[in-house]
Amino acid sequence: MQPVSPEIFRQTLESMHIPNIASATIRQIAALAARLREPLGEDFIHLEMGNPGLPPSAVGIEAEREALLDGVAGTYPNIAGIPQLKEAGSDFLRAFFDIDIPARCIVPTVGSMQGTFTLFLLMGQRIPGKDTILFLDPGFPAQHNQVKLLGLGHRSVDIYDCRGEALEARLEEACADGKVSAIIYSNPNNPAWTNLTDTEYRILARIAEKHDILIMEDNAYLGMDFRRRYGIPFREPYIPTIAKYTDRCILLVSASKIFSYAGQRISMVCFNPAAADREYKFMRDFYEMPTLIDAYIFGVLYCASSGTAHSAQYAFARMLRHAVEGKLDFVADTREYGRRAALAKKLFLDNGFHLVYALDGKEPISDGFFFTVGYPGMTGSELQSDLLRYGISAISLPSTGSRQEGLRICVSMLNTPESFERLGQRLSQFHRDHPVK
Amino acid sequence: MQPVSPEIFRQTLESMHIPNIASATIRQIAALAARLREPLGEDFIHLEMGNPGLPPSAVGIEAEREALLDGVAGTYPNIAGIPQLKEAGSDFLRAFFDIDIPARCIVPTVGSMQGTFTLFLLMGQRIPGKDTILFLDPGFPAQHNQVKLLGLGHRSVDIYDCRGEALEARLEEACADGKVSAIIYSNPNNPAWTNLTDTEYRILARIAEKHDILIMEDNAYLGMDFRRRYGIPFREPYIPTIAKYTDRCILLVSASKIFSYAGQRISMVCFNPAAADREYKFMRDFYEMPTLIDAYIFGVLYCASSGTAHSAQYAFARMLRHAVEGKLDFVADTREYGRRAALAKKLFLDNGFHLVYALDGKEPISDGFFFTVGYPGMTGSELQSDLLRYGISAISLPSTGSRQEGLRICVSMLNTPESFERLGQRLSQFHRDHPVK
Numbered sequence: 001m002q003p004v005s006p007e008i009f010r011q012t013l014e015s016m017h018i019p020n021i022a023s024a025t026i027r028q029i030a031a032l033a034a035r036l037r038e039p040l041g042e043d044f045i046h047l048e049m050g051n052p053g054l055p056p057s058a059v060g061i062e063a064e065r066e067a068l069l070d071g072v073a074g075t076y077p078n079i080a081g082i083p084q085l086k087e088a089g090s091d092f093l094r095a096f097f098d099i100d101i102p103a104r105c106i107v108p109t110v111g112s113m114q115g116t117f118t119l120f121l122l123m124g125q126r127i128p129g130k131d132t133i134l135f136l137d138p139g140f141p142a143q144h145n146q147v148k149l150l151g152l153g154h155r156s157v158d159i160y161d162c163r164g165e166a167l168e169a170r171l172e173e174a175c176a177d178g179k180v181s182a183i184i185y186s187n188p189n190n191p192a193w194t195n196l197t198d199t200e201y202r203i204l205a206r207i208a209e210k211h212d213i214l215i216m217e218d219n220a221y222l223g224m225d226f227r228r229r230y231g232i233p234f235r236e237p238y239i240p241t242i243a244k245y246t247d248r249c250i251l252l253v254s255a256s257k258i259f260s261y262a263g264q265r266i267s268m269v270c271f272n273p274a275a276a277d278r279e280y281k282f283m284r285d286f287y288e289m290p291t292l293i294d295a296y297i298f299g300v301l302y303c304a305s306s307g308t309a310h311s312a313q314y315a316f317a318r319m320l321r322h323a324v325e326g327k328l329d330f331v332a333d334t335r336e337y338g339r340r341a342a343l344a345k346k347l348f349l350d351n352g353f354h355l356v357y358a359l360d361g362k363e364p365i366s367d368g369f370f371f372t373v374g375y376p377g378m379t380g381s382e383l384q385s386d387l388l389r390y391g392i393s394a395i396s397l398p399s400t401g402s403r404q405e406g407l408r409i410c411v412s413m414l415n416t417p418e419s420f421e422r423l424g425q426r427l428s429q430f431h432r433d434h435p436v437k
Numbered sequence: 438m439q440p441v442s443p444e445i446f447r448q449t450l451e452s453m454h455i456p457n458i459a460s461a462t463i464r465q466i467a468a469l470a471a472r473l474r475e476p477l478g479e480d481f482i483h484l485e486m487g488n489p490g491l492p493p494s495a496v497g498i499e500a501e502r503e504a505l506l507d508g509v510a511g512t513y514p515n516i517a518g519i520p521q522l523k524e525a526g527s528d529f530l531r532a533f534f535d536i537d538i539p540a541r542c543i544v545p546t547v548g549s550m551q552g553t554f555t556l557f558l559l560m561g562q563r564i565p566g567k568d569t570i571l572f573l574d575p576g577f578p579a580q581h582n583q584v585k586l587l588g589l590g591h592r593s594v595d596i597y598d599c600r601g602e603a604l605e606a607r608l609e610e611a612c613a614d615g616k617v618s619a620i621i622y623s624n625p626n627n628p629a630w631t632n633l634t635d636t637e638y639r640i641l642a643r644i645a646e647k648h649d650i651l652i653m654e655d656n657a658y659l660g661m662d663f664r665r666r667y668g669i670p671f672r673e674p675y676i677p678t679i680a681k682y683t684d685r686c687i688l689l690v691s692a693s694k695i696f697s698y699a700g701q702r703i704s705m706v707c708f709n710p711a712a713a714d715r716e717y718k719f720m721r722d723f724y725e726m727p728t729l730i731d732a733y734i735f736g737v738l739y740c741a742s743s744g745t746a747h748s749a750q751y752a753f754a755r756m757l758r759h760a761v762e763g764k765l766d767f768v769a770d771t772r773e774y775g776r777r778a779a780l781a782k783k784l785f786l787d788n789g790f791h792l793v794y795a796l797d798g799k800e801p802i803s804d805g806f807f808f809t810v811g812y813p814g815m816t817g818s819e820l821q822s823d824l825l826r827y828g829i830s831a832i833s834l835p836s837t838g839s840r841q842e843g844l845r846i847c848v849s850m851l852n853t854p855e856s857f858e859r860l861g862q863r864l865s866q867f868h869r870d871h872p873v874k
């Protein structure tokens with residue numbers, strides 16, 4: 001394989017009106033890779049995409065097809081969610097997190113994208129003057145865009161150099177002026193695949209209580225810290241969650257990755273009851289409904305889409321129920337991502353790369369859906385550009401809110417032995433052509 | 438039947454924290470009716486709800502079940518829509534409206550609720566200083582809430598006393614200061630079931646061009662002006678639309694009512710190509726994408742939900758395709774609403790009621806999904822309250838943006854001969870107890 005020449009690479013970027021590759025969206029990078037395929041003469045290795053990459057849950061498909069036969073397409077879904085989903089969601093949280101969130105506090109959304117978008121809107125309203133969202137970065141780029149689109153204040157703490165006890169001072173600094181209404185993070189972290197430690201959860205809880213902040217915990221990759229054997233219902237170890245440390249929290253659980261069900265856009269927002277039932281003057285005046293959860297369901301979600309596709313709710317309910325009953329081991333099913341990550345990491349590390357986010361406390365991070373890499377002497381955008389020339393597409397760390405130089409690597413599309421072989425060859429060629437001084 | 442006593446009615450209202458019945462939401466009225474069922478001792482007649490009330494399209498269900506078997510649940514849908522849906526949508530608009538909107542300008546949304554919510558957001562951004570939405574009222578209450586939730590300017594023209602040529606001066610007055618970015622209406626009108634006339638379309642087009650306004654045409658009840666035989670593909674008469682009069686328009690076409698498919702939350706936003714491709718400074722600066730349609734799809738819709746349930750897109754595509762091919766006569770199927778409206782109208786008119794919005798030009802309005810009634814000597818909220826006492830629930834005209842005294846009547850739930858019989862008995866009892874002076 002001949003890498004694409006720097007000249008053709010530059011011309012292609014220009015023709016696509018991408019002035020700065022480091023701030024390009026995932027979609028733009030995918031489109032750029034599609035354009036570069038011809039001069040490369042071979043297919044790209046796509047490490048930028050977060051498609052599930054596993055077959056969707058058969059149980060979900062079966063439930064959804066049955067519901068359609070039953071005629072659910074003909075009637076509006078209850079905006080608060082069908083009872084089966086709310087109840088299965090509550091049991092799921094008890095079975096795998098060991099927490100108690102009642103069915104009434106669980107609300108389906110059109111994927112966690114709608115979940116965070118609509119929650120951010122509400123977080124910007126709940127208390128006058130508190131209109132800022134704080135990100136524990138790196139994070140999911142789209143959530144940053146949501147906050148910008150809603151016109152809310154935006155702050156970011158890059159956890160790279162403040163893990164453990166060091167987190168407290170950094171959060172305190174970001175929250176001291178009282179403007180932060182919510183803190184959001186994903187756990188495992190997209191893209192660093194770090195997992196918060198007990199020390200860090202305690203700090204988050206203290207900060208939330210001290211500054212009247214709600215913690216939004218995005219569990220898109222729930223249970224995928226494969227260092228522990230999570231995912232056996234009602235049995236330890238339970239998956240760590242902020243809900244064990246404070247009641248000022250809202251959890252998001254999406255079917256997209258845990259059940260490989262991204263196509264149907266179904267997720268659930270789970271309010272801690274204390275957070276759900278708290279009354280606000282704003283909610284009373286604006287929505288004529290004083291509690292946060294009523295304002296969310298009947299004020300915001302009703303306006304956003306009048307609920308979530310009826311049949312997809314039945315699918316999600318069935319998948320959650322089967323997981324609770326021990327009939328669907330979603331952690332074992334998604335363990336495949338860990339296997340791919342271990343293989344891919346080795347290929348990168350053998351060819352001069354290093355992990356950017358590497359540890360949780362003193363423990364090496366888990367293998368999973370994503371990891372982060374850097375290369376000596378190269379900035380993130382140099383590395384991203386040069387790997388694209390070698391037929392490997394990935395997004396840069398700065399686009400995830402990280403301040404570090406490097407890339408986000410997603411293993412979901414590495415789904416054949418050949419794709420690993422080709423990745424190894426290209427990284428090796430890249431390494432030969434980019435000797436480390 | 439004994440009507441609920443005024444005393445119990447008042448106590449129930451108080452216990453539900455409804456200070457003003459005229460501004461209560463549809464959901465609140467439905468909940469109030471549920472509470473009043475016990476003191477009434479009989480089931481309510483629900484005229485407040487807009488559930489389809491017909492079985493969902495079998496063709497859609499079949500397509501959706503097939504797509505699920507094919508595994509579409511496992512991959513993110515293209516945010517711009519699956520090609521089959523975009524192409525079937527384009528052909529559908531040509532077949533029934535006789536207009537030419539290319540597939541690339543058609544985008545699926547999570548129902549037209551997401552369509553209007555996300556479009557309003559964009560309408561508030563496109564030109565600095567133009568941040569107001571003008572409603573041709575009466576209208577769908579939820580759309581008013583959306584504009585309020587987005588913090589945009591809101592204006593309303595009640596068409597009651599400005600039909601025909603009189604519309605121009607009223608629109609001119611509302612738009613003269615240049616702040617109006619978009620005008621929205623539904624046609625047939627929800628709830629008045631009026632239809633715009635040729636004169637009115639010409640005026641709307643002139644105003645749109647004069648003041649650089651985009652017209653958002655909500656076709657939720659497409660073809661349901663049963664005075665003409667619409668709905669035969671590629672044959673006159675074609676359904677009237679603003680798109681024949683100006684290119685400054687965006688059409689919304691939902692599957693909820695025309696295919697009785699509300700449960701799956703699937704709709705399409707159809708941009709006139711000139712509106713889609715127009716470049717804006719704001720879109721370039723904020724989204725790094727200059728055209729309205731790119732900013733909409735990749736900027737707004739991506740943030741709002743990352744697309745629309747994959748299988749529902751296949752359902753909608755197949756239903757549209759069958760309609761285009763003359764195999765699914767959605768106008769004949771929905772004619773049932775016209776039949777119900779004719780019966781229900783007669784019961785109201787025989788018992789002292791009158792139509793509030795009664796004419797299009799000189800022609801009586803069509804029968805359809807909704808109509809509007811008043812009763813001599815009673816305000817809208819008096820009428821709403823007293824009918825509730827008699828076991829009939831409906832929403833008030835002021836909640837739809839109308840300035841008239843009266844109620845919106847929805848016939849979708851009148852689905853048995855017994856329900857008509859019971860409605861007739863209750864209206865007759867109401868009429869006896871409320872003699873017209």
